[in-house]
Amino acid sequence: MSQIKGWCPDAWHPMAAGDGLLVRVRPMMGRIDGAQLAGLRDAALAYGNGLIDLTSRANLQIRGVSEQGWEPLIRRLIALGLVHADPIMEARRALLVAPDWEAGDDTACIAAQWADRLAEFPDLPAKVGFAIDAGSAPLLTGKAGDFRIEPGAQGGLILRAAGRPTGVAVTRSDAVDALLALAHWFVACGGREAGRMMRHKAALPDWAQGDVATATPILSLRPGQHALGFIYGVPFGQIDAATLAELAPHAIRLTPWRMLIAEGAEGRAIEGLLQDPADPLLRVDACPGQPSCPQASVETRVLARQIAPYVNGRLHISGCAKGCARSAPAALCLTGREGRYDLARHAKAGAPPQRAGLTHSDILAHLGVTDAACL
Ligand code: SF4
Known part of the structure; x- marks a missing residue:
């Protein structure tokens, strides 16, 4: 279980x-x-x-x-x-930054101010975090971040709380003040009990109830x-x-x-890392599975390497129904249960299966995998 x-x-x-x-x-x-x-x-x-x-x-x-x-x-x-x-400061270092920042740009400057003022932030639930995504277009859309600095649709920056479609205008110099104020508001009005900003249904303070939309996101890196x-x-x-x-x-x-x-690197081949944007392993989510996780009843990653080239769209292999590696549906989802795999299409881990209780060999046969032995 x-x-x-x-x-x-x-x-x-x-x-x-x-x-x-x-x-x-x-x-x-x-x-x-x-x-x-x-x-x-x-x-x-x-x-x-x-x-x-x-x-x-x-x-x-x-x-x-x-x-x-x-x-x-x-x-x-x-x-x-x-x-x-x-340890208290380490627990507060839950910050995701747009990884394409450059020295002196808005993301780098705001993140540096945030780090300098860490001691002023309240202690927050362990899963609560910040996202600073202040480039010309948002890169981190859909990624973790309860309190977010993003580019606004009309230019400039906004502070947006997760779960709210719009935010309030901020600048490079007052963005961290706004993050601090929103974090303290979250704690003061019961956010700890909610656990995440997304689940916290209290109305935002007046000053944070902006109507500025986020700029159109750009695709993630490849x-x-x-x-x-x-x-x-x-x-x-x-x-x-x-x-x-x-x-x-x-x-x-x-x-x-x-x-x-x-x-500053050029594309030197390094064994164990992927260089080809079309590599099928980039379309795979597979948790550690057996033997790394005590909840897992099946192996996940050897099977994933074998079948990834035979799957159209996203492949998710989960050692159990918890689905740590992916929360969204995948084109093909295999969930471990009692030492076998349940197969579901366009589904999340643990979804009702179309085929249940499959062995490793059953899956290879089902997908027409003919060259698994060489993998
Ligand atoms: S999905 Fe299950 S088996 Fe995989 S890492 Fe999470 S708890 Fe472990």
Whole structure:
């Protein structure tokens, strides 16, 4: 039976998984420089199992950390500047920035002000976060962020609360004041009990009830050359530490789409990373499954590699009905249940299946997979 956990782990509050503790790292500005990358590799190999997740909030999770390894790992991460030394401040570092920011632009300046004023923010529920997406068009639409700075439809910037279609005009210099005021309002009027801004039905304060729409979003990034460097896809959002460190001496930027930007890089092939925007693995969501997750009753990622080229549209393979890897429907969804797979089309994990109780071989046969043995 799946267990729904109502909290988000951070480095000071790691979560137990089937392969050990998960230690989450939230680099400021979503950026890790070359020296930090090398240090991260060493730390993940010394204290974890060498696997690192890239999450949908553009954070990293070091996997397979032992109880004894957690404390020295935290010390190493603090020394690298990747974790705040104060657990309260670390818990507040829930910020997603548009990863295509450039030095001195609105996203970079507002995010820097936000970081400088972290101590002024209230403690918020663990899943509540901020999004600063202040480029010429929104890039983070649909991604996590309860309190958002976005470009307005008529130019300028807006503050928008998640779940509200419009926002109120702000400027680069007062955007963080507005974020602070809205965060304090959220706490003062029962937002902690609601848990997320989206679920908080209280009317916004008058000053925040703007009617400015967000500008039309642009498409998310794709693997390939980019003005900032080269964008690599990360299959299933998981990378081994040595592969990650191969990107050094380039700094990397984390994105919420299972992609990394290697600053200033050209498209050198790196085993384990995707360069082709048409790669079928970019259309796959598969949680860690067995044996990494104790809730899983099936393996997920070997099967995903085998069948991805045979599936039109999005493929979701979930180790159980919780559906951690994807909350939206997928063209083909396989959900683990009692050691077998339930198959549903245009469905979410756990949806009533069209075919139930399938084995791995049944699925290969159903999709006409003929060359699985070579994968
Ligand atoms: S969906 Fe996957 S990762 Fe999430 S609890 Fe189930 S098996 Fe574990």
